[in-house]
Amino acid sequence: MAGIIDEFGIGSIPALLRARVRQTPEREALRFRDGAGWSSLTWAEVGTRVRELALGLISLGVGAGRTAAILSGTRVEWLLADLGVLATGAATTTIYPSSTADECAFVLADSASTVVFAEDEGQVAKLRSVREKITDVTKVVVIDGSASDDDWVLTLDDVAVLGRALDAADPGAYDRASGAVTADQLATLIYTSGTTGRPKGVELTHDNWLYTVSAIDSMDLMRADDLHLLWLPMSHVFGKAIEVAMIASGATTAVDGEVDRIAANLAELRPTVLGAAPRIFEKIYNTVLATVRAEGGVKLGLFRWARGVGLRHAANRREGRASPLPLRAQFAVADKLVFAKLRERFGGRVRCFVSGSAPLSPEIGEFFDAAGLLILEGYGLTESSAASFVSRQGEVRFGTVGKPLPGTEVRIAEDGEVLIKGRGVMRGYRGLPEATAEALADGWLHTGDIGELDERGRLRITDRKKELIKTSGGKYVAPQSVEGRIKAACPYVANVLVHGDRRNFCVALVTLDPDLVAKWAGARGLSTDNAELTPNAELRALVQEGIDAANAGLAKHETVKAFAILKDDFTVERGELTPSLKLRRRVIERHYAELLDGFYDGMIEKV
Structure with missing residues (x-):
């Protein structure tokens, strides 16, 4: 229609x-x-x-x-x-x-x-x-x-x-x-957050928006x-x-x-229906996980069992396989006792979520899908009117952002950069003809993201072109992927920055979720002040447990060998986050240069 x-x-x-x-x-x-x-x-x-x-x-x-x-x-x-x-x-x-x-x-x-x-x-x-x-x-x-x-x-x-x-x-x-x-008139000027250099005004026309919305509507x-x-x-x-x-x-x-x-x-x-950034889903998942961990005993065991059952059942569904009868029976019990209660937290009527603006951890997506709360991940840039790729129902593979919208073309350059062409692409940067020509070279929008297409044409973004870590051993690490794994594995983590460019191993700076950590500390009669909690051995062990779980699925050169828990979260006001809450890596690395150098100088004990 x-x-x-x-x-x-x-x-x-x-x-x-x-x-x-x-x-x-x-x-x-x-x-x-x-x-x-x-x-x-x-x-x-x-x-x-x-x-x-x-x-x-x-x-x-x-x-x-x-x-x-x-x-x-x-x-x-x-x-x-x-x-x-x-x-x-x-x-x-x-x-x-x-x-x-x-x-x-x-x-x-x-x-x-x-x-x-x-x-x-x-x-x-x-x-x-x-x-x-x-x-x-x-x-x-x-x-x-x-x-x-x-x-x-x-x-x-x-x-x-x-x-x-x-x-x-x-x-x-x-x-x-x-x-x-008219369609070609300027409709919106959105200034990029300026992770480096001056912000650029992205010029988006009425036709840019109408194309994107028409494709989404289809x-x-x-x-x-x-x-x-x-x-x-x-x-x-x-x-x-x-x-x-x-x-x-x-x-x-x-x-x-x-x-x-x-x-x-x-x-x-x-x-x-709800559009959200991944941080919202991470926050909800981590709150649930921290709650059942704090309760322990039967409730923790039930949650772990239900999660395992749900993940196996959902994986079968996504691959078009029927779950065996015993698994279907187990899932019915898990759904009634655990997942139905989670759906009620969202009002009980959610048809789907749409996630965008930053990468969604596959582990988070798979868990929500197991609970009957489908997250469709999208990908695009300010320069491409938000949505260039969106996962389709029935074709979801977590870790990918789906196929291009109808009418959008994609090409992977020799260096792995994702290139986009279509009506959603901006008309240019305001008053910056050279920057416009560079971004739209050969008629393709150069996204600055590194990615690959799977056998069904679904795009997987591996990292930002300029943010790939190259260790001193010549191995490449995609920090966003590692950071997503750590946040999914440890409910108390708010933000993670993985560092290791031109170093011989990777380390991480970790910030804590104040609400969840306060609840954890209160249950133990501890101070809820972050500055007093960061040295706590038990809390540090919980973060280490999450990092170990993330490391288990990584190649040796990608693993995080040491970490520090910071007293304060990264903020927009200090320039460490963009207004859309993405890490400004170079700013953070500059603010914590002495701490990071210490991992490699022997000033900080390796964990």
């Missing part, structure tokens, strides 16, 4: 929204936090809100060829503001709310954004501190806050009032502006009757792709960007 994009020949996101409003005006579109409860908007109400904001922005000079920015966490107003900007013919610049004032200034100046939506007074203050550097910004629109006396800051309601006034004076203004938007990942929980950062390409997919499918989306409410929201809302 043709999706709405193909059926109506839609060529822009504003046209997609208008078609959705015409098709299902009274269906619930967005659900959002309103105090302690939830409120919602129908598609018709979304259309009205977007119309008002778009016309208000036009009154402020926003339109075709211009850019407006959003500096906010994930909330319903983010979506409405973005759709309002696009309906004027302008493009949206996304900025992470965790960005520093100087980072905001760079993005706003480079993008030439004229209006900025700011979440609250704190973000407004950040912008005021660099006002002399952002001379293109004529207005700031605060979502939670008040207008300023100097007329630089307006409220969201102020913009809507301007929009209603323009609508009354010129009823055809909205249709003219939104109807003039795979039946999101349906009209789905309830989707959106918590992903909208400043990230993954969240933006889901926004457009939500409109195309007509699914209801509950929006709440507070990460610490995810577990409660899952139980309360009972969603059917």
